[in-house]
Amino acid sequence: MQILHISAECFPMAKAGGLADVVGALPKYQNELHCNASVIMPMHRTRFLENNHWDVVHKASFLFGQNSIDFTIIKETKNVLGFELYCVDVFGILDRTSIYGYEDDTDRFLIFQLAVIHWLNNNEYLPDIIHVHDYHAGLIPFMIKHCVEYRKLSMIKTVLTIHNAQYQGWMSLEKINLFPQFNKELLGLLEWGNCINPLAAAIKCADKVTTVSPTYMKELVHQANGLEDLMKQEAAKSLGILNGIDYNFWNPRTDKLIVQKYNSKTFIEGKKINKQKICSDFHFDESLPLFIFIGRLVGEKAADLLPASILKAYQQFGQQFNFLILGSGEASIESAISEIKQDHVGYYHSQIEYNETLSHQMYAGADFLLMPSRVEPCGLNQMYALRYGTIPIVRRTGGLYDTVIDFGDKNGFGICFNHASVEDIVYSIGRALDLYQSSDKVNSLRKKMIRINHSWERSAKDYIDLYNSI
Ligand code: ADP
Numbered sequence: 001m002q003i004l005h006i007s008a009e010c011f012p013m014a015k016a017g018g019l020a021d022v023v024g025a026l027p028k029y030q031n032e033l034h035c036n037a038s039v040i041m042p043m044h045r046t047r048f049l050e051n052n053h054w055d056v057v058h059k060a061s062f063l064f065g066q067n068s069i070d071f072t073i074i075k076e077t078k079n080v081l082g083f084e085l086y087c088v089d090v091f092g093i094l095d096r097t098s099i100y101g102y103e104d105d106t107d108r109f110l111i112f113q114l115a116v117i118h119w120l121n122n123n124e125y126l127p128d129i130i131h132v133h134d135y136h137a138g139l140i141p142f143m144i145k146h147c148v149e150y151r152k153l154s155m156i157k158t159v160l161t162i163h164n165a166q167y168q169g170w171m172s173l174e175k176i177n178l179f180p181q182f183n184k185e186l187l188g189l190l191e192w193g194n195c196i197n198p199l200a201a202a203i204k205c206a207d208k209v210t211t212v213s214p215t216y217m218k219e220l221v222h223q224a225n226g227l228e229d230l231m232k233q234e235a236a237k238s239l240g241i242l243n244g245i246d247y248n249f250w251n252p253r254t255d256k257l258i259v260q261k262y263n264s265k266t267f268i269e270g271k272k273i274n275k276q277k278i279c280s281d282f283h284f285d286e287s288l289p290l291f292i293f294i295g296r297l298v299g300e301k302a303a304d305l306l307p308a309s310i311l312k313a314y315q316q317f318g319q320q321f322n323f324l325i326l327g328s329g330e331a332s333i334e335s336a337i338s339e340i341k342q343d344h345v346g347y348y349h350s351q352i353e354y355n356e357t358l359s360h361q362m363y364a365g366a367d368f369l370l371m372p373s374r375v376e377p378c379g380l381n382q383m384y385a386l387r388y389g390t391i392p393i394v395r396r397t398g399g400l401y402d403t404v405i406d407f408g409d410k411n412g413f414g415i416c417f418n419h420a421s422v423e424d425i426v427y428s429i430g431r432a433l434d435l436y437q438s439s440d441k442v443n444s445l446r447k448k449m450i451r452i453n454h455s456w457e458r459s460a461k462d463y464i465d466l467y468n469s470i
Contacts, residue, residue, distance in 0.1 A: 213399035244456030297329030
């Protein structure tokens with residue numbers, strides 16, 4: 001089976017969050033199951049682009065309103081990722097250093113999608129399945145089914161995976177002039193809430209819709225940033241498939257980014273040495289428990305609650321724990337998180353940046369990982385934490401609900417709470433501090449969680465079963 005994944009991100013070529021991890025791993029695992037899966041994405045100007053070899057496989061142009069857009073498709077020569085990786089280059093539009101955050105993002109992703117289907121339309125071999133990820137590729141199912149020019153592609157089956165329904169790629173209805181020709185009676189397929197909504201269009205037009213965890217699928221019917229009714233309407237073709245994690249890359253036994261490798265037998269010593277490294281880098285007392293938060297500093301992750309929660313916990317429990325935050329995002333949250341640094345030197349620190357190496361060292365060296373998310377479609381951090389023997393403290397939502405059981409419950413190993421509130425977070429930090437008093441208990445939980453299997457193998461197979469069903 002030939003599968004083409006279309007995405008804005010793919011690790012290690014370009015990563016902003018979990019989408020990249022999924023698109024960088026799923027095709028590799030699908031290929032191990034004898035599929036032929038490949039990925040196409042925009043040609044962001046990243047280190048991976050510069051450090052690898054690329055062949056030009058296609059050059060052409062298409063009309064974008066009155067303008068002709070020239071594009072080039074390049075392919076990474078050696079398949080270093082375990083699948084074919086294609087990138088779309090459009091000079092001045094896609095070849096930029098950041099993935100998102102430009103004023104013309106909606107046009108950029110529209111151009112990306114048009115280039116992809118234009119290329120496919122000129123290809124001799126077509127995929128059996130086009131798998132689009134999030135809104136950045138959300139117009140493709142509509143275009144291949146309904147744009148006159150691309151009729152040749154209309155037999156290809158399409159799957160949409162929603163990694164995050166908060167972002168939908170809204171654009172004004174006038175943008176329709178930039179679309180290839182289609183029967184205007186079908187405009188309703190693109191529209192939601194009086195604008196063109198690429199995510200809604202994909203939900204309507206894809207043959208199947210998946211989300212990245214079963215619980216998130218259930219939640220979307222009640223809370224989907226305006227798409228609740230649509231999710232209800234399309235429930236029959238929708239299902240949740242829990243993400244896996246890349247067991248080759250996220251593996252404390254082989255991880256080159258951590259100072260001491262370890263496994264399910266050597267984790268006590270291994271984690272201790274990794275903790276020493278973090279504590280010495282940030283001038284923490286290593287005898288105290290180390291809590292971490294890693295992620296985008298946005299309201300979805302409840303990162304805005306971190307400063308008040310941490311301060312309240314220091315007030316309530318004393319300076320009896322270290323807290324290290326790694327992330328970047330909204331300016332107001334970044335500054336609130338940085339501001340409290342000066343008064344809490346020696347046990348609190350924040351690194352406002354994206355740092356892959358430090359993230360691995362933190363998963364390996366920490367005692368507890370906090371994820372108080374308001375919305376968490378799947379969440380990968382908690383699964384990385386489990387793999388590295390770091391106890392997750394999570395709010396019961398989305399994929400966090402599906403992957404973490406409270407240690408007070410049968411077969412439990414983590415700490416769970418119900419509300420994204422300062423009170424619940426502080427209470428949970430208190431529970432963690434109590435738990436930390438018993439190293440036997442902590443180590444038995446760690447042993448249990450390191451052995452949990454969240455590899456992609458099962459989920460990759462679920463996706464293939466889904467493809468077969470259409
Ligand atoms: P989301 O995709 O919503 O941001 P996920 O939990 O699905 O959240 O995935 C987040 C991924 O991004 C994880 O691999 C996490 O380690 C990584 N990550 C997030 N922020 C940073 C950061 N500042 N530095 C390094 N890695 C980060």
